[in-house]
Amino acid sequence: MTMDQAGREQLVRALAAAVIDHAEELTRLDQAIGDGDHGLNMKRGFEAVLADLPATAAKPLPDMMKAIGMTMVMKVGGASGPLVGTFFLELGKALPGEPARADLVAATAKAIAGVRARGKSETGQKTMLDVLVPVQAAFAAGGDGAALKAEAARAAEATVPMLATRGRASFLGERSIGHMDPGARSSQLMIAAAADALGG
Numbered sequence: 001m002t003m004d005q006a007g008r009e010q011l012v013r014a015l016a017a018a019v020i021d022h023a024e025e026l027t028r029l030d031q032a033i034g035d036g037d038h039g040l041n042m043k044r045g046f047e048a049v050l051a052d053l054p055a056t057a058a059k060p061l062p063d064m065m066k067a068i069g070m071t072m073v074m075k076v077g078g079a080s081g082p083l084v085g086t087f088f089l090e091l092g093k094a095l096p097g098e099p100a101r102a103d104l105v106a107a108t109a110k111a112i113a114g115v116r117a118r119g120k121s122e123t124g125q126k127t128m129l130d131v132l133v134p135v136q137a138a139f140a141a142g143g144d145g146a147a148l149k150a151e152a153a154r155a156a157e158a159t160v161p162m163l164a165t166r167g168r169a170s171f172l173g174e175r176s177i178g179h180m181d182p183g184a185r186s187s188q189l190m191i192a193a194a195a196d197a198l199g200g
C-alpha cells in the first residue's frame with residue numbers, strides 16, 4: 001500500500017470525522033453504562049489531531065501513527081485516551097513506511113496486543129477489544145473493506161448483551177447488560193472510516 005501525503009491526510013480526516021460526527025451518540029452510550037464523557041473524550045482527542053494537520057500527514061505513515069497516538073494519550077482523559085493512544089502508537093512502531101497487506105495484518109495484531117496489555121483486558125469483557133479483535137481476525141483471514149465493516153457492526157452489536165467486567169461499566173454489574181459499549185461503537189466507527197478511506 002502506497003499512500004502519499006494527501007492520502008494520509010484524508011485518512012486522518014476521515015477517522016476524525018467519524019468520531020466527531022457521532023460524539024453525541026457516543027456520549028449517550030456512555031451515559032447509559034459509564035460517566036457520559038466518551039463522546040467528548042474522543043472528540044477532544046481528534047480535534048487535537050486535526051489541529052496538527054497537515055504537518056502530521058507530512059510525516060511517513062509510521063511516524064504519523066505515532067504522533068496521533070501521542071496526541072490521544074496526552075489530550076484525552078479517561079480510560080479511552082491511553083488505550084486508543086496505545087493502539088496508534090504501537091501501530092506506528094510496527095508499521096513499515098510502505099506496508100503490504102501482511103504488514104498491516106501484523107501491525108494491527110501488535111497494536112491490539114498493546115491495548116490488551118495496557119488495559120489488562122481480554123475479549124468478552126464488553127470493551128473496545130470486542131470489536132478490535134474479531135475485526136483484526138477477519139482482516140487476517142483475508143476480509144476486504146466491506147467484510148471488515150460488516151464484522152465491526154456485528155461485533156459492536158454483540159457487546160449489547162455482554163456483562164461488563166472491565167472499565168467503569170463493570171461497576172454496574174448486571175445493569176451493564178442491554179447497552180452497547182461506547183468504546184466498541186467508537187472502534188466500529190473508526191474501522192468503517194478507515195475501510196472507506198483505504199478504498200473499501
Ligand code: ADP
Nearest residue numbers: 038041078079080119121127128167182183184
Ligand atoms: P472512562 O471510562 O474513563 O470515562 P471513556 O468513557 O472515554 O473513559 O471510555 C470508555 C471505554 O473505554 C469503554 O466503553 C471501553 O470500551 C473502554 N475501556 C475501558 N476500560 C478498558 C480496558 N481495561 N480495556 C479495554 N478497553 C477499556
Ligand code: MG
Nearest residue numbers: 034035037038
Ligand atoms: Mg466515560
Ligand code: MG
Nearest residue numbers: 035037078079
Ligand atoms: Mg471518564
